[in-house]
Amino acid sequence: AQSVAQPEDQVNVAEGNPLTVKCTYSVSGNPYLFWYVQYPNRGLQFLLKYITGDNLVKGSYGFEAEFNKSQTSFHLKKPSALVSDSALYFCAVNKGNDYKLSFGAGTTVTVRA
Protein backbone atom coordinates (compact mmCIF):
# COMPACT_ATOMS: atom_id res chain seq x y z
CA ALA A 1 0.00 0.00 0.00
CA GLN A 2 1.10 3.55 -0.57
CA SER A 3 -0.07 6.76 1.01
CA VAL A 4 0.69 10.44 1.36
CA ALA A 5 0.16 12.74 4.32
CA GLN A 6 -0.02 16.50 4.15
CA PRO A 7 -0.15 17.43 7.82
CA GLU A 8 -1.27 21.02 7.31
CA ASP A 9 -4.69 21.84 5.89
CA GLN A 10 -3.69 25.48 5.53
CA VAL A 11 -0.48 27.49 5.30
CA ASN A 12 -0.50 31.27 5.57
CA VAL A 13 2.53 33.39 4.73
CA ALA A 14 3.29 37.00 3.91
CA GLU A 15 4.41 37.89 0.41
CA GLY A 16 8.18 37.77 0.13
CA ASN A 17 8.58 35.25 2.94
CA PRO A 18 9.67 31.65 2.43
CA LEU A 19 6.94 29.12 1.78
CA THR A 20 7.05 25.47 2.83
CA VAL A 21 4.33 22.89 2.25
CA LYS A 22 4.95 19.60 4.01
CA CYS A 23 4.50 16.10 2.63
CA THR A 24 5.39 12.68 4.01
CA TYR A 25 4.86 9.41 2.20
CA SER A 26 4.68 5.71 2.75
CA VAL A 27 5.50 3.28 -0.04
CA SER A 28 7.34 -0.01 -0.40
CA GLY A 29 10.24 0.25 -2.78
CA ASN A 30 11.50 3.35 -4.49
CA PRO A 31 9.02 6.21 -4.58
CA TYR A 32 8.12 8.46 -7.46
CA LEU A 33 7.02 11.75 -5.90
CA PHE A 34 5.07 14.61 -7.43
CA TRP A 35 3.71 18.02 -6.55
CA TYR A 36 0.66 19.53 -8.23
CA VAL A 37 -1.04 22.91 -7.80
CA GLN A 38 -4.72 23.66 -8.32
CA TYR A 39 -5.97 27.18 -8.83
CA PRO A 40 -9.68 27.93 -8.21
CA ASN A 41 -11.99 26.25 -10.73
CA ARG A 42 -9.05 24.80 -12.62
CA GLY A 43 -7.55 21.35 -13.03
CA LEU A 44 -4.30 20.30 -11.42
CA GLN A 45 -1.05 21.58 -12.85
CA PHE A 46 2.17 19.59 -12.58
CA LEU A 47 4.90 21.43 -10.64
CA LEU A 48 7.77 18.99 -10.22
CA LYS A 49 8.73 15.38 -9.63
CA TYR A 50 11.40 13.26 -8.01
CA ILE A 51 12.30 9.89 -9.47
CA THR A 52 16.00 9.50 -8.86
CA GLY A 53 19.18 11.54 -8.64
CA ASP A 54 19.61 14.83 -6.80
CA ASN A 55 17.52 15.11 -3.68
CA LEU A 56 16.74 18.76 -4.48
CA VAL A 57 14.37 19.05 -7.41
CA LYS A 58 13.55 22.32 -9.14
CA GLY A 59 10.23 22.89 -10.86
CA SER A 60 7.90 25.46 -12.32
CA TYR A 61 7.24 28.97 -10.97
CA GLY A 62 10.35 28.99 -8.76
CA PHE A 63 9.26 26.02 -6.65
CA GLU A 64 11.61 23.31 -5.45
CA ALA A 65 11.26 20.21 -3.31
CA GLU A 66 13.66 18.20 -1.24
CA PHE A 67 13.50 14.42 -1.10
CA ASN A 68 14.56 13.04 2.28
CA LYS A 69 14.62 9.26 2.30
CA SER A 70 15.34 8.83 6.00
CA GLN A 71 12.42 11.05 6.96
CA THR A 72 10.24 9.84 4.05
CA SER A 73 9.46 13.44 3.24
CA PHE A 74 9.16 15.54 0.10
CA HIS A 75 8.49 19.10 1.25
CA LEU A 76 7.70 21.80 -1.31
CA LYS A 77 9.51 25.11 -0.93
CA LYS A 78 9.69 28.53 -2.44
CA PRO A 79 12.22 31.08 -1.17
CA SER A 80 9.99 34.12 -1.70
CA ALA A 81 6.23 33.64 -1.97
CA LEU A 82 3.96 35.67 -4.24
CA VAL A 83 0.28 36.48 -3.77
CA SER A 84 -0.31 34.57 -7.02
CA ASP A 85 1.00 31.39 -5.33
CA SER A 86 -2.22 31.23 -3.33
CA ALA A 87 -3.77 27.91 -4.35
CA LEU A 88 -4.37 24.30 -3.31
CA TYR A 89 -1.27 22.10 -3.37
CA PHE A 90 -1.26 18.32 -3.66
CA CYS A 91 1.57 15.89 -3.04
CA ALA A 92 1.38 12.48 -4.73
CA VAL A 93 3.34 9.24 -4.74
CA ASN A 94 3.50 6.01 -6.65
CA LYS A 95 5.74 3.03 -6.40
CA GLY A 96 8.43 2.75 -9.01
CA ASN A 97 6.82 2.26 -12.35
CA ASP A 98 3.33 1.72 -11.01
CA TYR A 99 0.60 3.80 -12.59
CA LYS A 100 -1.70 4.53 -9.68
CA LEU A 101 -0.92 7.81 -7.95
CA SER A 102 -1.93 8.29 -4.34
CA PHE A 103 -2.69 11.92 -3.52
CA GLY A 104 -2.55 13.73 -0.22
CA ALA A 105 -5.60 15.61 0.99
CA GLY A 106 -4.14 18.91 -0.16
CA THR A 107 -2.85 22.05 1.55
CA THR A 108 -4.41 25.44 0.95
CA VAL A 109 -1.76 28.13 0.69
CA THR A 110 -2.70 31.75 1.25
CA VAL A 111 -0.11 34.42 0.59
CA ARG A 112 -1.10 37.83 1.93
CA ALA A 113 0.15 41.05 0.44
Added chain:
Amino acid sequence: GAGVSQSPSNKVTEKGKDVELRCDPISGHTALYWYRQSLGQGLEFLIYFQGNSAPDKSGLPSDRFSAERTGGSVSTLTIQRTQQEDSAVYLCASSPGTGREQYFGPGTRLTVT
Protein backbone atom coordinates in the same frame (compact mmCIF):
# COMPACT_ATOMS: atom_id res chain seq x y z
CA GLY B 1 0.29 22.02 -27.83
CA ALA B 2 -3.26 21.26 -26.77
CA GLY B 3 -3.78 20.00 -23.26
CA VAL B 4 -6.37 17.62 -21.88
CA SER B 5 -9.88 18.84 -22.59
CA GLN B 6 -13.11 17.85 -20.87
CA SER B 7 -16.74 18.49 -21.67
CA PRO B 8 -19.07 19.73 -20.47
CA SER B 9 -17.41 22.07 -18.00
CA ASN B 10 -20.56 22.10 -15.90
CA LYS B 11 -23.48 19.71 -15.75
CA VAL B 12 -26.61 20.01 -13.66
CA THR B 13 -28.87 16.98 -13.69
CA GLU B 14 -31.84 15.63 -11.81
CA LYS B 15 -31.49 12.70 -9.48
CA GLY B 16 -32.05 9.45 -11.37
CA LYS B 17 -30.89 10.71 -14.75
CA ASP B 18 -27.87 9.35 -16.63
CA VAL B 19 -24.91 11.58 -17.51
CA GLU B 20 -21.93 11.23 -19.82
CA LEU B 21 -18.67 13.07 -19.26
CA ARG B 22 -16.08 13.30 -22.01
CA CYS B 23 -12.30 13.51 -21.94
CA ASP B 24 -9.92 14.21 -24.81
CA PRO B 25 -6.37 13.35 -23.72
CA ILE B 26 -3.15 14.83 -25.03
CA SER B 27 -2.34 13.32 -28.40
CA GLY B 28 0.06 10.41 -28.11
CA HIS B 29 -0.52 9.82 -24.41
CA THR B 30 -1.17 6.15 -23.84
CA ALA B 31 -2.42 6.36 -20.26
CA LEU B 32 -5.71 7.95 -19.23
CA TYR B 33 -7.14 8.36 -15.73
CA TRP B 34 -10.40 9.51 -14.19
CA TYR B 35 -10.56 10.99 -10.69
CA ARG B 36 -13.31 12.45 -8.56
CA GLN B 37 -12.78 15.48 -6.34
CA SER B 38 -15.49 16.16 -3.82
CA LEU B 39 -15.82 19.53 -2.10
CA GLY B 40 -13.01 20.04 0.39
CA GLN B 41 -11.52 16.63 -0.27
CA GLY B 42 -8.61 15.20 -2.16
CA LEU B 43 -8.62 13.21 -5.34
CA GLU B 44 -10.27 9.82 -5.51
CA PHE B 45 -9.00 7.47 -8.22
CA LEU B 46 -11.79 6.01 -10.35
CA ILE B 47 -10.40 4.19 -13.38
CA TYR B 48 -7.22 3.82 -15.45
CA PHE B 49 -6.70 2.95 -19.12
CA GLN B 50 -3.34 2.01 -20.61
CA GLY B 51 -3.13 1.35 -24.33
CA ASN B 52 -5.12 -1.73 -25.28
CA SER B 53 -4.85 -3.37 -21.88
CA ALA B 54 -7.89 -4.10 -19.75
CA PRO B 55 -8.70 -1.03 -17.65
CA ASP B 56 -8.23 -0.92 -13.89
CA LYS B 57 -11.76 -0.25 -12.62
CA SER B 58 -10.94 -0.80 -8.97
CA GLY B 59 -11.79 2.76 -7.97
CA LEU B 60 -15.31 2.91 -9.40
CA PRO B 61 -17.61 3.47 -6.39
CA SER B 62 -20.58 1.46 -7.67
CA ASP B 63 -21.87 -0.40 -10.72
CA ARG B 64 -23.68 2.79 -11.75
CA PHE B 65 -20.30 4.07 -12.91
CA SER B 66 -18.67 2.90 -16.13
CA ALA B 67 -16.09 4.22 -18.55
CA GLU B 68 -14.79 3.41 -21.97
CA ARG B 69 -11.97 4.59 -24.13
CA THR B 70 -12.45 4.39 -27.86
CA GLY B 71 -9.56 3.96 -30.26
CA GLY B 72 -7.06 4.52 -27.48
CA SER B 73 -7.96 8.19 -27.34
CA VAL B 74 -11.24 9.79 -26.22
CA SER B 75 -12.81 8.50 -23.03
CA THR B 76 -16.36 8.73 -21.72
CA LEU B 77 -17.33 8.32 -18.08
CA THR B 78 -20.99 7.38 -17.66
CA ILE B 79 -22.95 7.62 -14.44
CA GLN B 80 -26.34 5.94 -14.47
CA ARG B 81 -29.25 6.83 -12.18
CA THR B 82 -27.34 9.71 -10.63
CA GLN B 83 -27.55 10.31 -6.91
CA GLN B 84 -26.89 13.50 -4.95
CA GLU B 85 -23.69 12.02 -3.53
CA ASP B 86 -22.35 11.85 -7.09
CA SER B 87 -22.06 15.66 -7.08
CA ALA B 88 -18.36 16.44 -7.47
CA VAL B 89 -15.74 17.61 -9.92
CA TYR B 90 -14.67 14.82 -12.26
CA LEU B 91 -11.10 15.18 -13.45
CA CYS B 92 -9.45 13.42 -16.35
CA ALA B 93 -5.69 13.11 -16.76
CA SER B 94 -3.36 11.59 -19.32
CA SER B 95 0.30 10.69 -19.29
CA PRO B 96 2.90 9.48 -21.81
CA GLY B 97 3.21 6.20 -19.92
CA THR B 98 3.22 4.58 -16.54
CA GLY B 99 5.25 6.21 -13.80
CA ARG B 100 5.21 9.54 -15.59
CA GLU B 101 3.62 12.79 -14.52
CA GLN B 102 -0.06 13.16 -15.28
CA TYR B 103 -1.55 16.13 -17.08
CA PHE B 104 -5.02 17.11 -15.93
CA GLY B 105 -7.98 18.58 -17.72
CA PRO B 106 -10.04 21.44 -16.24
CA GLY B 107 -12.67 19.05 -14.92
CA THR B 108 -16.44 18.68 -15.19
CA ARG B 109 -18.44 20.00 -12.25
CA LEU B 110 -21.44 17.71 -11.80
CA THR B 111 -24.35 18.82 -9.67
CA VAL B 112 -27.18 16.38 -9.00
CA THR B 113 -30.36 18.05 -7.77
